Amino acid sequence: MRLILNKINLALVGLIGLLLISSVKAEEQHAVQTQTLLRSSASWDGLAYKTYPQGSPELTVLKITIPAHTQLPWHTHPMPNAAYVLSGEITVEKKENGEKKLLTAGQVLPEMVSELHRGITGNTPAVLIVFYAGTKDMPLSQH
Numbered sequence: 424m425r426l427i428l429n430k431i432n433l434a435l436v437g438l439i440g441l442l443l444i445s446s447v448k449a450e451e452q453h454a455v456q457t458q459t460l461l462r463s464s465a466s467w468d469g470l471a472y473k474t475y476p477q478g479s480p481e482l483t484v485l486k487i488t489i490p491a492h493t494q495l496p497w498h499t500h501p502m503p504n505a506a507y508v509l510s511g512e513i514t515v516e517k518k519e520n521g522e523k524k525l526l527t528a529g530q531v532l533p534e535m536v537s538e539l540h541r542g543i544t545g546n547t548p549a550v551l552i553v554f555y556a557g558t559k560d561m562p563l564s565q566h
Contacts, residue, residue, distance in 0.1 A: 460507065460531045461505055461507075461531040461532075461533060463505075463533040465533065466533050466534060466535040466536065466538070467515065467524050467532050467533055467534070467535070468517055468522055468524075468535060468538070470535065470536075470538070472503050472536060473536075475502070475503065475556060476501065476502050476557055476558045476561060477558070478558035478559060478561075479558055479559050480556070480557075480558060481557055481558055481559045481560075481561070482554070482555065482556060482557075483554075483555040483557065483563060484552065484553070484554050484555075485551075485552070485553045485555075485563075486509075486550065486551070486552055487550070487551045487552075487553055488548055488549070488550050488551075489511075489513065489542065489544050489548060489549045489550075489551070490544065490548050491511075491544055491545065491546055491547050491548050492544060492545075492546070493543070493544045494541065494542075494543045495541045495542045495543070496541060496566050497518050497539045497540070497541050497566070498539070498540070498541065498564045498565060498566050499535070499536075499537050499538060499539055499540070499564065499565050500534055500535065500536055500537070500555070500563065500564050500565075501536065501537065501557070501561060501562065501565065502536065502555055502556055502557040502558070502561060502563075503533075503534070503536055503555075503556050504534045504553055504554060504555040504556065504557075504563075505531055505532065505533050505534060505553070505554050506526075506531065506532045506534060506551045506552070506553045506554075507530075507531045507551065507552045507553075507554075508526045508527060508528050508529065508530050508531075508532075508549060508550070508551055509528065509550040509551065509552060510528050510547070510548075510549070510550045511527075511528065511544060511545070511547045511548050511549035511550055512525060512526060512527045512528070512544070512545045512547070512549060513525075513526050513542045513543065513544050513545075513549040513551070514526070514542065514543045514544075514545070515532065515540055515541070515542050515543075516540060516541055516542075516543065517535070517538060517539070517540050518538075518539035518540060518541070519538065519539065534553075
């Protein structure tokens with residue numbers, strides 16, 4: 424009888440161990456995951472960001488959908504900002520020297536500050552999430 428009880432106890436300890444391991448693995452599957460998409464002190468063309476605008480900070484996040492075969496007007500941004508491409512593709516072009524960079528879904532672009540540039544979409548619309556670090560009443564872009 425004692426041998427049977429020892430085997431039952433051993434089986435219970437093993438079962439509890441398996442349940443604990445399963446619980447830990449389930450927790451690992453639901454753990455928060457972090458992935459750095461962009462960390463930069465310079466815009467995509469290599470120019471270092473100088474300073475943030477003076478005044479009370481105002482953060483703005485926009486979802487922008489640009490139709491296929493669209494050429495945006497030349498424009499500048501007065502503050503640091505970054506664009507994440509959700510879908511589609513867009514080519515950014517710097518007016519000063521014609522330098523270009525193609526971005527596709529999942530890529531992030533540190534935008535230019537006070538430099539004329541534009542975006543040009545391809546055969547599909549481009550959907551962007553753009554984060555602007557400006558100040559209250561500051562325009563997000565200027566033409």
